[in-house]
Amino acid sequence: MLCALCLATFIATSAHMTRGFQRWTFEAVRRHDASRLAIIAPPTALETASGQRMLAFPGLASGRAPVQVVDFVYTRCETVCSVLGIEFHQMQEQIRRSRSNVRLLSISVDPVRDGAAELARYGRRHRADAAHWTLARPESVAASTSLHDALGVIVIPDGFGGFVHNGALHVFDGQHRLRAIFDYSQWQEALNHAERLSSAGAP
Amino acid sequence: MTTIARRGAIVLLLAWFIPAARSAAEAHMGVHMVVHLPCIALLGGLVAGELPEWVLSAHARHDFLGTASLTFAAAVLSFWMIPVALDASLLWGGFSLAKYSTLLLSGVALRSAWRRAPPALLMFMLGNLAWMLATAGLLFQQAESRLCVSYLADQQEQTGSGLTAWGIVVGAIALGQVIAGARRRDAGAHVAPTAHASHAVEWSGSIFKPPSSACGPKARSAGRRRSAAPPAA
Numbered sequence: 001m002l003c004a005l006c007l008a009t010f011i012a013t014s015a016h017m018t019r020g021f022q023r024w025t026f027e028a029v030r031r032h033d034a035s036r037l038a039i040i041a042p043p044t045a046l047e048t049a050s051g052q053r054m055l056a057f058p059g060l061a062s063g064r065a066p067v068q069v070v071d072f073v074y075t076r077c078e079t080v081c082s083v084l085g086i087e088f089h090q091m092q093e094q095i096r097r098s099r100s101n102v103r104l105l106s107i108s109v110d111p112v113r114d115g116a117a118e119l120a121r122y123g124r125r126h127r128a129d130a131a132h133w134t135l136a137r138p139e140s141v142a143a144s145t146s147l148h149d150a151l152g153v154i155v156i157p158d159g160f161g162g163f164v165h166n167g168a169l170h171v172f173d174g175q176h177r178l179r180a181i182f183d184y185s186q187w188q189e190a191l192n193h194a195e196r197l198s199s200a201g202a203p
Numbered sequence: 204m205t206t207i208a209r210r211g212a213i214v215l216l217l218a219w220f221i222p223a224a225r226s227a228a229e230a231h232m233g234v235h236m237v238v239h240l241p242c243i244a245l246l247g248g249l250v251a252g253e254l255p256e257w258v259l260s261a262h263a264r265h266d267f268l269g270t271a272s273l274t275f276a277a278a279v280l281s282f283w284m285i286p287v288a289l290d291a292s293l294l295w296g297g298f299s300l301a302k303y304s305t306l307l308l309s310g311v312a313l314r315s316a317w318r319r320a321p322p323a324l325l326m327f328m329l330g331n332l333a334w335m336l337a338t339a340g341l342l343f344q345q346a347e348s349r350l351c352v353s354y355l356a357d358q359q360e361q362t363g364s365g366l367t368a369w370g371i372v373v374g375a376i377a378l379g380q381v382i383a384g385a386r387r388r389d390a391g392a393h394v395a396p397t398a399h400a401s402h403a404v405e406w407s408g409s410i411f412k413p414p415s416s417a418c419g420p421k422a423r424s425a426g427r428r429r430s431a432a433p434p435a436a
Binding site: 002003005006007009010013014017018023024025026027028029154156158159164165166 | 265266267270271274275278279281282285286287288290291294349350351352353354355
């Protein structure tokens with residue numbers, strides 16, 4: 001009896017954690033939860049590369065927001081973030097051509113060292129156009145932590161003074177719900193998904 | 204192990220719960236999974252030696268041949284090898300508490316079941332655990348992406364090697380159980396046909412008695428009395 005109870009508890013807990021024995025990693029579970037609209041971004045105070053204050057994901061009271069593709073970067077990164085910058089530039093050009101209402105937002109994971117000047121330099125390097133692509137940092141470490149916790153973005157030191165984090169391209173609908181997460185190499189799919197949501201009015 | 208040595212080891216292992224030591228252990232995947240967590244289970248095993256008789260006998264009464272204890276320990280060890288569960292334990296306090304308490308209890312359960320479970324059952328459970336550790340180790344070594352978001356990719360590979368090594372160690376212990384079981388059978392066959400019956404009495408007696416009494420003077424004298432009896436014709 002006790003043996004069966006142990007087994008049943010183990011199976012039930014494992015089934016819940018792995019979403020029916022289908023997803024074994026935190027990132028896979030997060031992507032699954034995103035597809036079920038279970039992750040909502042909290043209002044987060046940001047400072048943009050131009051030094052202006054903005055409230056990202058302000059909530060439904062402020063009306064429907066544009067669909068956004070969001071990534072997390074730090075400006076000292078010469079590898080992955082640099083690639084993300086190139087991909088965001090390509091997305092920016094495609095948005096400009098298609099005249100869609102999709103917005104791009106790059107949020108720094110290092111709000112202490114990434115000031116407005118550093119973000120502006122990153123933006124210039126990747127020819128960011130503020131009409132389509134906003135570069136910003138959370139106003140405080142607490143705001144950054146709160147956003148990461150809500151979205152399940154885990155940032156860890158890489159041992160060389162930089163950072164490593166999960167996820168790459170996050171697509172948010174007009175109600176600030178995380179709709180999908182794409183890998184770095186899937187920027188075209190991410191943009192297509194965002195444009196479909198934008199044109200459909202994302203229910 | 205003497206009482207003093209056991210208590211000394213308990214105090215030493217309790218140091219893992221000091222926040223600084225715990226954070227340092229949890230910072231590296233290999234240290235955490237290959238050293239830290241087994242130490243917590245070992246601590247549970249040592250604590251079991253400090254439990255009063257009535258607790259052990261109450262546990263034994265509800266744990267037929269140690270099956271529930273062995274199942275519990277196997278389930279706990281398997282669960283915390285699931286990458287999402289390990290990540291959750293590092294991100295949320297409730298999961299962390301669950302991890303340490305269940306691992307501690309699994310150590311207690313393993314120690315308690317060890318002396319009551321028949322060798323065949325021990326061998327089966329340990330064999331399965333060894334296979335699972337080796338499989339998880341190989342998966343961790345060969346995965347191309349990070350399985351745990353809280354750790355770096357190179358640490359994952361080292362952890363895989365460590366888990367595979369643990370699999371070999373546990374497999375060797377399981378094999379030791381097979382050999383020990385075979386030797387006991389051989390020894391029993393050379394003494395007298397009724398010696399098998401005496402083993403059965405010791406095991407069945409131990410189900411309802413604390414481990415110490417199962418191996419104590421009463422059980423041994425009962426075995427001798429039965430062995431000394433003339434074989435049935």
